[in-house]
Amino acid sequence: MNKPAAKDSRVPTGLSDRTSDIxxxxxxxxxxxxxxxxxxxxxxxxxxxxxxxYAGKTFLLPSEITWSGYKAVFAEQSIVTGYLNSIxxxxxxxxxxxxxxxxxxxxxxxxxSKDLPGRKFFSIFFxxxxxxxxxxxxxxxxxxQTGLINNMWALFIPGGVAVGNMIIVRNFFDNSIPREIVxxxxxxxxxxxxxxxxxxxxxxxxIMAVMVVFAMVAYWNDWFTAMIYLPGVDKAPLxxxxxxxxxxxxxxxxxxxxxxxxxxxxxxxxxxIKFASIIVAAAPMLIFYxxxxxxxxxxxxxxxxxx
Amino acid sequence: xxQNTAFANGSARKTxxxxxxxxxxxxxxxxxxLLIPLAITFIYKYxxxxxxxxxxxxxxxxxxxxxxxxxGFDWFERFFTAPNFWRMIRNTVLLSFYSLLWGFxxxxxxxxxxxxxxxxxxxxxxxxxxxxxxFISIMVVCGMxxxxxxxxxxxxxxxxxxNTDYLSLASAFRTIYIASGIWQDAGWGIIVYMATLANIDVxxxxxxxxxxxxxxxxxxxIDIPELIPTIILMLIMSAGSLMNVGFEKVxxxxxxxxxxxxxxxxxxVYQQGIENAKYSYSTAVGLFNTVVNIILLIxxxxxxxxxxxxxxxx
Numbered sequence: 001m002n003k004p005a006a007k008d009s010r011v012p013t014g015l016s017d018r019t020s021d022i023x024x025x026x027x028x029x030x031x032x033x034x035x036x037x038x039x040x041x042x043x044x045x046x047x048x049x050x051x052x053x054y055a056g057k058t059f060l061l062p063s064e065i066t067w068s069g070y071k072a073v074f075a076e077q078s079i080v081t082g083y084l085n086s087i088x089x090x091x092x093x094x095x096x097x098x099x100x101x102x103x104x105x106x107x108x109x110x111x112x113s114k115d116l117p118g119r120k121f122f123s124i125f126f127x128x129x130x131x132x133x134x135x136x137x138x139x140x141x142x143x144x145q146t147g148l149i150n151n152m153w154a155l156f157i158p159g160g161v162a163v164g165n166m167i168i169v170r171n172f173f174d175n176s177i178p179r180e181i182v183x184x185x186x187x188x189x190x191x192x193x194x195x196x197x198x199x200x201x202x203x204x205x206x207i208m209a210v211m212v213v214f215a216m217v218a219y220w221n222d223w224f225t226a227m228i229y230l231p232g233v234d235k236a237p238l239x240x241x242x243x244x245x246x247x248x249x250x251x252x253x254x255x256x257x258x259x260x261x262x263x264x265x266x267x268x269x270x271x272x273i274k275f276a277s278i279i280v281a282a283a284p285m286l287i288f289y290x291x292x293x294x295x296x297x298x299x300x301x302x303x304x305x306x307x
Numbered sequence: 308x309x310q311n312t313a314f315a316n317g318s319a320r321k322t323x324x325x326x327x328x329x330x331x332x333x334x335x336x337x338x339x340x341l342l343i344p345l346a347i348t349f350i351y352k353y354x355x356x357x358x359x360x361x362x363x364x365x366x367x368x369x370x371x372x373x374x375x376x377x378x379g380f381d382w383f384e385r386f387f388t389a390p391n392f393w394r395m396i397r398n399t400v401l402l403s404f405y406s407l408l409w410g411f412x413x414x415x416x417x418x419x420x421x422x423x424x425x426x427x428x429x430x431x432x433x434x435x436x437x438x439x440x441x442f443i444s445i446m447v448v449c450g451m452x453x454x455x456x457x458x459x460x461x462x463x464x465x466x467x468x469x470n471t472d473y474l475s476l477a478s479a480f481r482t483i484y485i486a487s488g489i490w491q492d493a494g495w496g497i498i499v500y501m502a503t504l505a506n507i508d509v510x511x512x513x514x515x516x517x518x519x520x521x522x523x524x525x526x527x528x529i530d531i532p533e534l535i536p537t538i539i540l541m542l543i544m545s546a547g548s549l550m551n552v553g554f555e556k557v558x559x560x561x562x563x564x565x566x567x568x569x570x571x572x573x574x575x576v577y578q579q580g581i582e583n584a585k586y587s588y589s590t591a592v593g594l595f596n597t598v599v600n601i602i603l604l605i606x607x608x609x610x611x612x613x614x615x616x617x618x619x620x621x
Contacts, residue, residue: 107338
């Protein structure tokens with residue numbers, strides 16, 4: 001709605017333009033269907049009779065609508081624990097990584113100080129880690145030596161300083177918050193820290209939203225870090241729990257004991273759980289991201305300013 | 308800088324030092340803010356870099372990363388003579404090369420098309436839907452792939468009316484990996500190009516239209532030239548990681564039967580290091596991979612800077 005009117009004034013001037021418009025729309029509809037259909041298919045399958053799914057009867061509409069897949073998913077203790085773990089990790093991880101990004105980006109910006117002694121050194125110190133790292137095992141050994149194995153902070157601390165995001169936020173400070181604001185606050189007697197909390201942070205809400213979105217998505221979907229650093233079963237986040245169900249196709253013990261309809265019924269539930277758990281795992285982010293679409297799109301533009 | 312050149316003698320240097328100390332003191336709160344990020348980076352990024360030396364040692368837990376016996380290039384030799392060495396190199400390079408070949412142009416084409424959509428609300432909807440798969444965990448995507456490719460009643464087999472077990476076909480692995488990668492990330496990849504295309508002045512289109520340029524000609528002569536710097540930048544970034552096949556998806560889609568094409572270095576590093584606890588050997592393999600990557604990055608950067616000079620003058 002708030003788009004500039006200029007683009008809308010491009011009214012069709014001839015048949016060739018109208019034809020090409022139609023071709024474009026058809027092309028885009030096909031692409032959209034290709035992308036959306038697999039998700040739609042899983043959604044339908046999650047509430048259908050799995051035998052009909054595997055017989056190819058649910059291409060467009062569900063058959064014999066049933067919620068038993070979802071019931072089984074939420075009756076499965078490991079999935080519920082994984083879900084709660086994922087929520088916890090996503091909240092803590094998002095707060096922690098956003099905090100780290102801001103704490104590292106602000107002092108290194110032109111906004112905070114015209115010439116902070118050592119700024120260049122600190123910037124390079126961070127940026128080097130984008131191109132070179134210790135690799136899987138040396139990092140693992142240090143995490144182990146610092147006592148973080150099976151401690152949830154292993155998910156947040158070792159990868160806590162996201163340098164790429166730090167650069168985006170620093171560019172935002174440099175380009176969008178003039179140094180004069182900070183100088184005015186300091187003349188009024190505010191300390192650097194007060195200025196940061198009371199003036200800079202409220203002014204950087206747009207870029208903070210971008211950082212929060214990136215971090216939320218990353219923590220909700222992460223499982224590799226947890227697989228390496230958190231071997232305890234009760235600590236696994238949702239995607240890692242789903243590995244047993246989706247990749248190894250194993251029916252869990254509690255499933256087998258709670259289902260009363262015999263082997264055929266167990267088979268049915270095992271298949272339904274696969275579809276339902278995909279939906280349950282993907283739904284939060286798929287519902288959430290359209291609301292913040294403009295923020296992450298803007299984030300890319302902010303990053304594109306400096307290349 | 309200018310004010311400092313005026314001083315030359317010792318007392319002036321003292322003033323300079325005092326001035327520096329004063330500036331550091333005035334900014335102490337900024338340094339305090341940096342403290343935790345710096346400490347984390349030092350401990351979890353720099354110490355592991357120093358710890359890479361276990362690639363040249365025979366690591367034992369009791370003697371530690373910096374005290375285990377020095378063995379030189381033994382681990383590297385063992386890797387170079389490993390039975391699957393060439394297969395892993397080949398699979399790693401081919402998998403990322405084909406991913407780049409197929410995956411790189413698609414977001415560009417999509418962005419060019421979507422940018423020309425005239426109904427803005429439709430355009431937004433298309434973009435929103437195309438982003439969706441990016442927000443799904445790789446674990447879940449691989450679960451979907453396994454379901455769709457199931458030999459008994461998987462979607463692909465239902466459509467093609469067959470019962471092929473694609474995940475046990477080595478010849479199908481790359482196609483599965485690349486096609487699903489495009490499904491998941493091509494939509495997300497358009498963002499950066501859309502951001503660039505948004506900078507184009509609408510009056511350019513108007514002028515071209517008055518001159519009788521068709522839609523295709525407008526894309527060819529206005530949009531594409533505008534995109535070229537971004538395209539080159541993105542190409543450099545992807546080409547530099549030609550030896551960097553991600554671990555997660557390959558590992559989740561690997562089966563004993565498709566190893567002939569799915570056996571890649573990153574999975575090997577994980578298996579040797581975490582599963583078999585061969586810390587030194589795994590580190591050596593990882594280091595080899597990193598070094599090749601850095602060399603590639605430098606070569607590609609050189610080529611690209613030469614190329615972009617030519618493009619600019621063309």
